Amino acid sequence: MSRITAARVVVTCPGRNFVTLRIETEDGVYGLGDATLNGRELAVASYLTDHVIPCLIGRDAHRIEDIWQYLYKGAYWRRGPVTMSAIAAVDMALWDIKGKIAGLPVYQLLGGASREGCMVYGHANGTDIEETIDRAQELVEQGYKAVRLQSGVPGIATTYGVSGERFYYEPAKGSLPDETVWSTSKYMNHVPKLFARGREALGWDVHLLHDVHHRLTPIEAGRLGKDLEPYRLFWLEDATPAENQAAFRLIRQHTTTPLAVGEIFNTIWDAKQLIEEQLIDYIRATVVHAGGITHLRRVAALADLYQVRTGCHGATDLSPVCMAAALHFGLSVPNFGIQEYMRHTPETDAVFPHAYTFENGLMHPGDAPGLGVEMDEETAAQYEYKRAYLPVNRLEDGTMFNW
Numbered sequence: 001m002s003r004i005t006a007a008r009v010v011v012t013c014p015g016r017n018f019v020t021l022r023i024e025t026e027d028g029v030y031g032l033g034d035a036t037l038n039g040r041e042l043a044v045a046s047y048l049t050d051h052v053i054p055c056l057i058g059r060d061a062h063r064i065e066d067i068w069q070y071l072y073k074g075a076y077w078r079r080g081p082v083t084m085s086a087i088a089a090v091d092m093a094l095w096d097i098k099g100k101i102a103g104l105p106v107y108q109l110l111g112g113a114s115r116e117g118c119m120v121y122g123h124a125n126g127t128d129i130e131e132t133i134d135r136a137q138e139l140v141e142q143g144y145k146a147v148r149l150q151s152g153v154p155g156i157a158t159t160y161g162v163s164g165e166r167f168y169y170e171p172a173k174g175s176l177p178d179e180t181v182w183s184t185s186k187y188m189n190h191v192p193k194l195f196a197r198g199r200e201a202l203g204w205d206v207h208l209l210h211d212v213h214h215r216l217t218p219i220e221a222g223r224l225g226k227d228l229e230p231y232r233l234f235w236l237e238d239a240t241p242a243e244n245q246a247a248f249r250l251i252r253q254h255t256t257t258p259l260a261v262g263e264i265f266n267t268i269w270d271a272k273q274l275i276e277e278q279l280i281d282y283i284r285a286t287v288v289h290a291g292g293i294t295h296l297r298r299v300a301a302l303a304d305l306y307q308v309r310t311g312c313h314g315a316t317d318l319s320p321v322c323m324a325a326a327l328h329f330g331l332s333v334p335n336f337g338i339q340e341y342m343r344h345t346p347e348t349d350a351v352f353p354h355a356y357t358f359e360n361g362l363m364h365p366g367d368a369p370g371l372g373v374e375m376d377e378e379t380a381a382q383y384e385y386k387r388a389y390l391p392v393n394r395l396e397d398g399t400m401f402n403w
Protein backbone atom coordinates (compact mmCIF):
# COMPACT_ATOMS: atom_id res chain seq x y z
CA MET A 1 0.00 0.00 0.00
CA SER A 2 1.31 3.44 -0.92
CA ARG A 3 -1.36 6.06 -0.37
CA ILE A 4 -1.67 9.04 -2.72
CA THR A 5 -1.37 12.17 -0.59
CA ALA A 6 -1.27 14.95 -3.19
CA ALA A 7 -1.47 15.63 -6.91
CA ARG A 8 -1.22 18.75 -9.03
CA VAL A 9 -1.00 19.90 -12.61
CA VAL A 10 1.90 21.95 -13.99
CA VAL A 11 1.39 23.90 -17.23
CA THR A 12 4.54 25.24 -18.87
CA CYS A 13 5.56 26.57 -22.28
CA PRO A 14 9.28 26.03 -22.98
CA GLY A 15 8.77 26.82 -26.68
CA ARG A 16 5.43 24.98 -26.74
CA ASN A 17 2.79 24.10 -24.17
CA PHE A 18 2.99 21.03 -21.97
CA VAL A 19 0.59 19.83 -19.26
CA THR A 20 2.13 17.52 -16.65
CA LEU A 21 0.51 15.73 -13.73
CA ARG A 22 2.58 15.11 -10.59
CA ILE A 23 1.25 12.57 -8.08
CA GLU A 24 2.82 12.20 -4.63
CA THR A 25 2.53 9.31 -2.18
CA GLU A 26 2.86 8.92 1.57
CA ASP A 27 6.32 7.34 1.04
CA GLY A 28 7.63 10.61 -0.40
CA VAL A 29 7.74 9.09 -3.89
CA TYR A 30 6.29 11.03 -6.82
CA GLY A 31 5.36 10.15 -10.38
CA LEU A 32 4.91 12.23 -13.55
CA GLY A 33 2.36 11.88 -16.33
CA ASP A 34 2.02 13.77 -19.62
CA ALA A 35 -1.46 15.26 -20.21
CA THR A 36 -0.73 17.47 -23.23
CA LEU A 37 -3.50 17.76 -25.84
CA ASN A 38 -2.20 20.11 -28.51
CA GLY A 39 -4.33 23.25 -28.87
CA ARG A 40 -6.76 22.16 -26.13
CA GLU A 41 -4.31 21.95 -23.20
CA LEU A 42 -6.32 23.71 -20.51
CA ALA A 43 -9.35 21.43 -20.98
CA VAL A 44 -7.27 18.46 -19.78
CA ALA A 45 -5.65 20.52 -17.02
CA SER A 46 -9.11 21.40 -15.70
CA TYR A 47 -10.42 17.84 -16.12
CA LEU A 48 -7.56 16.65 -13.93
CA THR A 49 -7.60 19.44 -11.34
CA ASP A 50 -11.34 19.82 -10.99
CA HIS A 51 -12.57 16.28 -11.53
CA VAL A 52 -9.85 13.62 -11.22
CA ILE A 53 -7.42 14.73 -8.52
CA PRO A 54 -10.09 14.90 -5.76
CA CYS A 55 -10.87 11.21 -6.48
CA LEU A 56 -7.22 10.15 -6.27
CA ILE A 57 -6.35 11.35 -2.79
CA GLY A 58 -6.17 8.44 -0.34
CA ARG A 59 -6.10 5.71 -3.02
CA ASP A 60 -3.36 3.09 -3.18
CA ALA A 61 -0.96 4.14 -5.95
CA HIS A 62 -0.07 0.48 -6.58
CA ARG A 63 -3.57 -0.35 -7.83
CA ILE A 64 -2.96 0.91 -11.36
CA GLU A 65 -5.57 -1.25 -13.11
CA ASP A 66 -8.26 -0.55 -10.52
CA ILE A 67 -7.65 3.21 -10.71
CA TRP A 68 -7.76 3.05 -14.53
CA GLN A 69 -11.12 1.25 -14.42
CA TYR A 70 -12.38 3.65 -11.74
CA LEU A 71 -11.60 6.69 -13.89
CA TYR A 72 -12.82 5.14 -17.16
CA LYS A 73 -16.01 3.43 -16.01
CA GLY A 74 -16.61 5.70 -13.07
CA ALA A 75 -16.94 8.90 -15.11
CA TYR A 76 -19.96 7.42 -16.95
CA TRP A 77 -18.86 9.57 -19.99
CA ARG A 78 -16.39 7.30 -21.74
CA ARG A 79 -13.63 7.87 -24.31
CA GLY A 80 -12.69 11.12 -26.06
CA PRO A 81 -9.31 12.89 -26.16
CA VAL A 82 -9.79 15.01 -23.03
CA THR A 83 -10.91 12.15 -20.80
CA MET A 84 -8.36 9.68 -22.16
CA SER A 85 -5.42 12.12 -21.93
CA ALA A 86 -6.32 12.77 -18.30
CA ILE A 87 -6.56 9.04 -17.54
CA ALA A 88 -3.28 8.52 -19.40
CA ALA A 89 -1.51 11.09 -17.23
CA VAL A 90 -2.66 9.33 -14.04
CA ASP A 91 -1.65 5.95 -15.47
CA MET A 92 1.86 7.13 -16.48
CA ALA A 93 2.43 8.74 -13.09
CA LEU A 94 1.37 5.53 -11.30
CA TRP A 95 3.73 3.35 -13.38
CA ASP A 96 6.48 5.89 -12.62
CA ILE A 97 5.75 5.56 -8.89
CA LYS A 98 5.61 1.76 -9.01
CA GLY A 99 8.97 1.66 -10.79
CA LYS A 100 10.56 4.03 -8.30
CA ILE A 101 9.27 2.00 -5.34
CA ALA A 102 10.46 -1.25 -6.95
CA GLY A 103 13.80 0.32 -7.91
CA LEU A 104 13.23 -0.80 -11.54
CA PRO A 105 12.72 0.93 -14.88
CA VAL A 106 9.12 0.61 -16.03
CA TYR A 107 9.99 -1.69 -18.96
CA GLN A 108 11.13 -4.30 -16.42
CA LEU A 109 7.68 -4.20 -14.79
CA LEU A 110 6.10 -4.71 -18.24
CA GLY A 111 7.89 -8.00 -18.79
CA GLY A 112 11.41 -6.82 -19.59
CA ALA A 113 13.12 -5.89 -22.84
CA SER A 114 12.01 -7.72 -25.98
CA ARG A 115 14.75 -6.04 -28.06
CA GLU A 116 17.97 -4.05 -27.75
CA GLY A 117 16.27 -0.73 -28.48
CA CYS A 118 13.34 0.86 -30.29
CA MET A 119 13.90 1.76 -33.94
CA VAL A 120 12.81 5.36 -34.46
CA TYR A 121 12.07 7.45 -37.52
CA GLY A 122 13.15 11.05 -37.89
CA HIS A 123 11.57 13.83 -39.94
CA ALA A 124 13.08 15.20 -43.15
CA ASN A 125 11.09 18.30 -44.12
CA GLY A 126 11.98 20.64 -46.95
CA THR A 127 10.35 23.38 -48.96
CA ASP A 128 11.17 21.38 -52.09
CA ILE A 129 12.30 17.86 -52.96
CA GLU A 130 16.04 18.60 -52.93
CA GLU A 131 15.90 20.26 -49.52
CA THR A 132 13.94 17.30 -48.13
CA ILE A 133 16.47 14.84 -49.51
CA ASP A 134 19.40 16.87 -48.09
CA ARG A 135 17.81 16.72 -44.66
CA ALA A 136 17.12 13.01 -45.01
CA GLN A 137 20.78 12.48 -45.85
CA GLU A 138 21.79 14.32 -42.68
CA LEU A 139 19.54 12.03 -40.63
CA VAL A 140 20.98 8.92 -42.27
CA GLU A 141 24.46 10.21 -41.43
CA GLN A 142 23.34 10.59 -37.81
CA GLY A 143 22.44 6.89 -37.78
CA TYR A 144 18.68 6.94 -38.45
CA LYS A 145 17.45 3.74 -40.06
CA ALA A 146 14.08 5.24 -40.97
CA VAL A 147 13.12 8.70 -42.23
CA ARG A 148 9.79 10.37 -42.95
CA LEU A 149 9.88 12.48 -46.13
CA GLN A 150 7.57 15.54 -46.43
CA SER A 151 8.15 18.28 -48.96
CA GLY A 152 6.50 21.51 -50.03
CA VAL A 153 4.13 21.03 -52.99
CA PRO A 154 4.50 23.40 -55.98
CA GLY A 155 1.48 25.69 -56.16
CA ILE A 156 0.49 25.27 -52.48
CA ALA A 157 1.76 28.06 -50.20
CA THR A 158 2.20 25.97 -47.03
CA THR A 159 2.26 22.21 -46.72
CA TYR A 160 1.73 19.99 -43.69
CA GLY A 161 5.02 18.83 -42.19
CA VAL A 162 7.16 21.57 -43.71
CA SER A 163 8.57 24.57 -41.89
CA GLY A 164 11.58 26.88 -41.93
CA GLU A 165 12.85 25.18 -38.77
CA ARG A 166 15.49 22.59 -39.52
CA PHE A 167 14.78 20.12 -36.72
CA TYR A 168 11.98 21.46 -34.55
CA TYR A 169 8.81 21.41 -36.68
CA GLU A 170 6.04 22.98 -34.65
CA PRO A 171 2.62 23.42 -36.28
CA ALA A 172 0.83 24.87 -33.21
CA LYS A 173 1.20 28.62 -33.14
CA GLY A 174 -0.79 31.80 -33.30
CA SER A 175 -3.34 33.03 -30.80
CA LEU A 176 -5.90 32.13 -33.46
CA PRO A 177 -5.61 29.22 -35.94
CA ASP A 178 -3.56 29.86 -39.11
CA GLU A 179 -5.50 29.14 -42.32
CA THR A 180 -3.76 27.00 -44.93
CA VAL A 181 -4.89 26.00 -48.45
CA TRP A 182 -4.97 22.53 -49.96
CA SER A 183 -5.06 20.96 -53.43
CA THR A 184 -5.32 17.18 -53.61
CA SER A 185 -4.41 17.03 -57.31
CA LYS A 186 -1.23 19.10 -56.89
CA TYR A 187 -0.22 16.93 -53.92
CA MET A 188 -0.96 13.62 -55.67
CA ASN A 189 1.13 14.64 -58.68
CA HIS A 190 4.06 15.62 -56.48
CA VAL A 191 4.52 12.89 -53.86
CA PRO A 192 5.64 10.05 -56.22
CA LYS A 193 8.39 12.39 -57.53
CA LEU A 194 9.59 12.94 -53.95
CA PHE A 195 9.95 9.20 -53.37
CA ALA A 196 11.48 8.49 -56.76
CA ARG A 197 14.18 11.04 -55.95
CA GLY A 198 14.38 9.74 -52.38
CA ARG A 199 15.23 6.21 -53.52
CA GLU A 200 17.66 7.50 -56.12
CA ALA A 201 19.57 9.60 -53.56
CA LEU A 202 19.19 7.52 -50.38
CA GLY A 203 19.21 3.99 -51.76
CA TRP A 204 17.13 1.07 -50.56
CA ASP A 205 18.57 0.33 -47.10
CA VAL A 206 16.83 3.18 -45.30
CA HIS A 207 13.14 2.88 -44.45
CA LEU A 208 11.07 5.70 -45.96
CA LEU A 209 7.74 6.87 -44.52
CA HIS A 210 5.15 9.46 -45.48
CA ASP A 211 2.25 11.15 -43.68
CA VAL A 212 -0.81 12.14 -45.75
CA HIS A 213 -2.31 13.75 -42.64
CA HIS A 214 -5.93 12.75 -43.30
CA ARG A 215 -6.16 14.56 -46.66
CA LEU A 216 -7.42 11.93 -49.16
CA THR A 217 -10.60 10.02 -49.88
CA PRO A 218 -10.24 6.22 -49.73
CA ILE A 219 -10.04 5.83 -53.51
CA GLU A 220 -7.47 8.64 -53.79
CA ALA A 221 -5.49 6.96 -51.03
CA GLY A 222 -5.66 3.68 -52.94
CA ARG A 223 -4.24 5.41 -56.00
CA LEU A 224 -1.44 7.14 -54.08
CA GLY A 225 -0.53 3.87 -52.38
CA LYS A 226 -0.37 2.18 -55.79
CA ASP A 227 1.73 5.01 -57.30
CA LEU A 228 4.18 4.68 -54.38
CA GLU A 229 4.52 0.89 -54.56
CA PRO A 230 7.73 1.00 -56.64
CA TYR A 231 9.46 2.91 -53.81
CA ARG A 232 8.64 0.32 -51.10
CA LEU A 233 7.51 2.63 -48.29
CA PHE A 234 7.73 1.42 -44.70
CA TRP A 235 4.29 3.01 -44.33
CA LEU A 236 1.80 5.49 -45.68
CA GLU A 237 0.23 7.24 -42.70
CA ASP A 238 -3.24 8.66 -42.10
CA ALA A 239 -4.20 8.27 -45.74
CA THR A 240 -7.84 9.09 -45.01
CA PRO A 241 -9.72 10.20 -41.88
CA ALA A 242 -10.42 7.10 -39.84
CA GLU A 243 -13.68 7.70 -38.02
CA ASN A 244 -15.16 5.25 -40.52
CA GLN A 245 -12.88 2.27 -40.02
CA ALA A 246 -14.46 0.34 -42.91
CA ALA A 247 -13.13 3.01 -45.32
CA PHE A 248 -9.75 1.29 -45.13
CA ARG A 249 -11.19 -1.78 -46.89
CA LEU A 250 -11.26 0.21 -50.11
CA ILE A 251 -7.63 1.36 -49.76
CA ARG A 252 -6.51 -2.20 -49.03
CA GLN A 253 -8.21 -3.50 -52.17
CA HIS A 254 -6.02 -1.25 -54.29
CA THR A 255 -2.53 -1.22 -52.81
CA THR A 256 0.12 -3.27 -51.03
CA THR A 257 1.79 -0.14 -49.58
CA PRO A 258 1.71 -0.72 -45.79
CA LEU A 259 -0.75 1.51 -43.93
CA ALA A 260 -0.44 3.24 -40.55
CA VAL A 261 -3.17 5.10 -38.71
CA GLY A 262 -4.29 6.11 -35.26
CA GLU A 263 -2.35 9.01 -33.76
CA ILE A 264 -5.64 10.66 -32.86
CA PHE A 265 -7.24 7.46 -31.54
CA ASN A 266 -8.14 7.39 -27.85
CA THR A 267 -9.21 3.82 -27.18
CA ILE A 268 -9.10 0.28 -28.49
CA TRP A 269 -12.59 0.83 -29.90
CA ASP A 270 -11.23 3.32 -32.46
CA ALA A 271 -8.98 0.61 -33.87
CA LYS A 272 -10.90 -2.64 -33.26
CA GLN A 273 -12.25 -3.15 -36.77
CA LEU A 274 -9.06 -1.87 -38.43
CA ILE A 275 -7.07 -4.45 -36.49
CA GLU A 276 -9.46 -7.39 -36.62
CA GLU A 277 -9.96 -7.06 -40.39
CA GLN A 278 -6.22 -6.51 -40.90
CA LEU A 279 -6.93 -3.24 -42.70
CA ILE A 280 -3.76 -1.63 -41.34
CA ASP A 281 -0.19 -2.71 -40.66
CA TYR A 282 0.80 -0.25 -37.90
CA ILE A 283 -1.25 1.25 -35.10
CA ARG A 284 -0.17 4.81 -34.23
CA ALA A 285 -2.03 5.28 -30.93
CA THR A 286 0.28 6.52 -28.19
CA VAL A 287 0.48 6.63 -24.44
CA VAL A 288 -0.80 10.16 -23.74
CA HIS A 289 -3.85 10.21 -26.02
CA ALA A 290 -4.89 6.58 -25.66
CA GLY A 291 -5.33 6.06 -21.95
CA GLY A 292 -1.77 5.42 -20.79
CA ILE A 293 0.52 2.41 -20.76
CA THR A 294 -2.21 0.21 -19.30
CA HIS A 295 -4.62 0.77 -22.18
CA LEU A 296 -2.00 0.85 -24.92
CA ARG A 297 -0.80 -2.60 -23.86
CA ARG A 298 -4.35 -3.83 -24.41
CA VAL A 299 -4.34 -2.31 -27.91
CA ALA A 300 -0.96 -3.92 -28.66
CA ALA A 301 -2.16 -7.31 -27.40
CA LEU A 302 -5.16 -7.20 -29.75
CA ALA A 303 -2.97 -5.99 -32.62
CA ASP A 304 -0.48 -8.82 -32.05
CA LEU A 305 -3.17 -11.40 -32.79
CA TYR A 306 -3.50 -9.92 -36.29
CA GLN A 307 0.18 -9.19 -37.06
CA VAL A 308 -0.38 -5.47 -36.70
CA ARG A 309 2.64 -3.75 -35.16
CA THR A 310 2.98 -0.62 -33.06
CA GLY A 311 4.17 2.72 -34.45
CA CYS A 312 3.51 5.24 -31.70
CA HIS A 313 2.98 8.91 -32.46
CA GLY A 314 5.95 10.93 -31.17
CA ALA A 315 5.63 14.51 -32.38
CA THR A 316 6.95 17.38 -30.25
CA ASP A 317 3.55 18.01 -28.65
CA LEU A 318 4.01 14.72 -26.79
CA SER A 319 6.24 15.67 -23.87
CA PRO A 320 9.46 13.89 -22.85
CA VAL A 321 7.35 12.15 -20.16
CA CYS A 322 5.22 10.55 -22.89
CA MET A 323 8.31 9.81 -24.99
CA ALA A 324 9.83 7.92 -22.06
CA ALA A 325 6.59 6.01 -21.44
CA ALA A 326 6.36 5.12 -25.14
CA LEU A 327 9.92 3.78 -25.08
CA HIS A 328 9.30 1.59 -22.01
CA PHE A 329 6.17 0.30 -23.76
CA GLY A 330 7.95 -0.15 -27.09
CA LEU A 331 10.94 -1.94 -25.61
CA SER A 332 8.68 -4.48 -23.92
CA VAL A 333 5.81 -5.33 -26.30
CA PRO A 334 6.37 -8.29 -28.63
CA ASN A 335 4.86 -6.55 -31.69
CA PHE A 336 6.80 -3.28 -31.64
CA GLY A 337 7.21 -1.81 -35.12
CA ILE A 338 8.75 1.66 -34.96
CA GLN A 339 8.59 4.80 -32.81
CA GLU A 340 8.33 8.37 -34.14
CA TYR A 341 11.03 10.69 -32.78
CA MET A 342 10.89 14.42 -33.34
CA ARG A 343 13.51 16.04 -31.21
CA HIS A 344 12.37 18.44 -28.50
CA THR A 345 14.02 21.84 -28.24
CA PRO A 346 16.86 22.38 -25.72
CA GLU A 347 14.40 24.49 -23.64
CA THR A 348 12.00 21.55 -23.38
CA ASP A 349 14.79 19.12 -22.55
CA ALA A 350 15.97 21.48 -19.78
CA VAL A 351 12.51 21.40 -18.17
CA PHE A 352 12.31 17.61 -18.53
CA PRO A 353 15.78 16.05 -18.02
CA HIS A 354 15.50 12.42 -19.07
CA ALA A 355 17.34 9.10 -19.13
CA TYR A 356 16.35 8.00 -22.65
CA THR A 357 19.04 7.94 -25.31
CA PHE A 358 19.42 7.74 -29.10
CA GLU A 359 22.17 5.67 -30.66
CA ASN A 360 22.52 4.19 -34.12
CA GLY A 361 18.89 4.69 -35.05
CA LEU A 362 17.57 3.04 -31.87
CA MET A 363 16.28 4.61 -28.67
CA HIS A 364 16.42 3.16 -25.19
CA PRO A 365 14.42 4.40 -22.17
CA GLY A 366 17.40 4.00 -19.83
CA ASP A 367 17.58 2.11 -16.55
CA ALA A 368 16.62 4.78 -14.03
CA PRO A 369 13.82 3.56 -11.72
CA GLY A 370 10.35 4.50 -13.00
CA LEU A 371 9.98 6.33 -16.31
CA GLY A 372 13.35 8.09 -15.98
CA VAL A 373 12.12 11.66 -16.52
CA GLU A 374 12.27 14.56 -14.09
CA MET A 375 10.53 17.94 -14.18
CA ASP A 376 12.56 21.00 -13.19
CA GLU A 377 9.70 23.06 -11.78
CA GLU A 378 11.76 26.20 -11.25
CA THR A 379 12.67 26.29 -14.92
CA ALA A 380 9.12 25.29 -15.90
CA ALA A 381 7.76 28.27 -13.94
CA GLN A 382 9.75 30.66 -16.16
CA TYR A 383 7.60 29.71 -19.17
CA GLU A 384 4.00 30.86 -18.96
CA TYR A 385 1.24 29.10 -20.91
CA LYS A 386 0.61 30.68 -24.33
CA ARG A 387 -2.59 29.91 -26.20
CA ALA A 388 -1.64 28.22 -29.48
CA TYR A 389 -3.70 26.48 -32.15
CA LEU A 390 -3.07 23.92 -34.83
CA PRO A 391 -3.81 25.34 -38.31
CA VAL A 392 -7.10 24.88 -40.13
CA ASN A 393 -7.20 23.97 -43.80
CA ARG A 394 -9.39 24.99 -46.77
CA LEU A 395 -9.62 23.85 -50.38
CA GLU A 396 -8.62 26.40 -53.03
CA ASP A 397 -12.29 27.44 -53.43
CA GLY A 398 -12.59 28.14 -49.69
CA THR A 399 -14.29 24.91 -48.61
CA MET A 400 -13.35 23.88 -45.08
CA PHE A 401 -11.19 20.72 -45.21
CA ASN A 402 -9.14 18.41 -42.97
CA TRP A 403 -5.82 19.71 -41.68
Ligand SMILES: O=C(O)C(=O)C[C@H](O)[C@H](O)CO
Nearest residue numbers: 038211213263314315317340
Ligand atom coordinates in the same frame (compact mmCIF):
# COMPACT_ATOMS: atom_id res chain seq x y z
O1 LIG B 1 3.78 13.43 -36.13
C1 LIG B 1 2.82 13.25 -36.86
O2 LIG B 1 2.67 12.26 -37.59
C2 LIG B 1 1.77 14.26 -36.87
O3 LIG B 1 0.84 14.12 -37.64
C3 LIG B 1 1.90 15.41 -35.96
C4 LIG B 1 0.56 16.05 -35.64
O4 LIG B 1 0.20 16.94 -36.66
C5 LIG B 1 0.66 16.80 -34.33
O5 LIG B 1 1.15 15.93 -33.36
C6 LIG B 1 -0.68 17.36 -33.93
O6 LIG B 1 -0.65 17.83 -32.63
